[in-house]
Amino acid sequence: MSNFVLPRATFLEDEDFTMFADMVKRFLAVHMPAERVSEWREAGLVDRALWREAGAAGLLGVSIPAEYGGAGGDFRHEMVLAEALGHAGVEGWDITLHNAVVAPYVTSFGTEEQKQRWLPKICSGEMVxxxxxxxxxxxxxxxxxxxxxxxxxxxxxxxxxxxxxxxxxxxxxxxxxxxxxxxxxxxxxxxxxxxxxxxxxxxxxxxxxxxxxxxxxxxxxxxxxxxxxxxxxxxxxxxxFGMLMAKLPQERLIIAIQSLAAIEYVISLTVAYVKERKAFGKAIFDFQNSQFVLAECKTQAMAVRALIERCTELHLNDQLDSATASAAKLFATEQQGIIVDRCLQLFGGYGYMSEYPIAQAYKDARVTRIYGGTSEIMKLLIARSL
Missing domain, CATH: 2.40.110.10 (Butyryl-CoA Dehydrogenase, subunit A, domain 2)
Incomplete structure (x- = not known):
């Protein structure tokens, strides 16, 4: 498969993030092979053991302080984890909700006794x-x-x-x-x-x-x-209510990051397919329409990444407000829907077949415009800032 990944911002260039991304890839290869994921998809949930395996591998609590059993990282580690999952086409196992949405309520607002009681179990996978x-x-x-x-x-x-x-x-x-x-x-x-x-x-x-x-x-x-x-x-x-309002911007930003990773994943799938598949004696990629569609998809993906990385910089400096986070979620998820639809079209009839990853990505994408606040709610929040 083509490996379409846009250049990263300088704040993600540290070797620590590259090593962490490689660790996540290795974990997914060992613990989430295609046949195991297929079984889980049929069952409607992952094995409970996967959470313990993730805890043992150091994937849970990556931004929880080390004194409570976490890895002591920051939001950038959560971003790297979400991207690695998305680039592997892993949509559904919500380790990102566990790590980057729910756990921060305990770390930010919990008493010392609550942190000591819950955070080590959250990091080990004993508590989902x-x-x-x-x-x-x-x-x-x-x-x-x-x-x-x-x-x-x-x-x-x-x-x-x-x-x-x-x-x-x-x-x-x-x-x-x-x-x-x-x-x-x-x-x-x-x-x-x-x-x-x-x-x-x-x-x-x-x-x-x-x-x-x-x-x-x-x-x-x-x-x-x-x-x-x-x-x-x-x-x-x-x-x-105040605690929810304080944490919802991070939740919406992590959803936007997941959408960006899914965008890069479907573009990778599509580039690989159109370069291999032939019609009328030449590769589908060699038709001007295919090139134009993919050029537009890449441009849209670049715009999504630019917005998300700007929002991440703001968030790392405690400056990300609700309206800006809502704009990131709105734009990223709406573009995800557009791009996966256009990429699926280049697969022709095969894109409609469930066994093709592009069809699964198409189904997985739809909910991103609903959960974490619908696109319509995002527009209302943005409008209030005008």
């Missing part, structure tokens, strides 16, 4: 993470959350349901977004960590069947008067 925001009647509007949390002495009683929860079947520690004591609006939002191994009243729904990313378990979760210690609350009462 999920965050439960979305509800059956509430999508991107976090202020409309209806899941209730009632303080009862030194415990909190959680009642409600969540849906479309990534890592929902495997999760051992779930950050639940709930409304504390019926307080309305943003001031009532709080975050509670539910340890599923000891949570009477907690139930997992069936693993939801999706049109893509099939081996990424996605579930409904039910909280039927689940009691957790009050000490499992992250931050102060009513501080949940």
């Amino acid at each position: 993470l999920a965050v439960a925001m979305t509800e059956p009647g509430t999508g991107s509007d976090l202020q409309s959350i209806r899941t209730q949390a009632r303080i009862d002495g030194n415990e909190v009683v959680i009642s409600g349901s969540k849906t479309f929860i990534t890592n929902g079947q495997h999760a051992d520690l779930i950050l639940v977004v709930a409304r504390l004591d019926g307080e309305p609006g943003a001031k009532g939002i709080a975050l509670f960590a539910v340890e599923t191994a000891d949570a009477p009243g907690f139930e997992r729904g069936t693993n939801l069947e999706k049109i893509g990313r099939e081996y990424g378990d996605t579930s409904e979760l039910f909280f039927n008067d689940v009691r957790v210690p009050l000490e499992n609350m992250l931050g102060a009462p009513g501080a949940g």
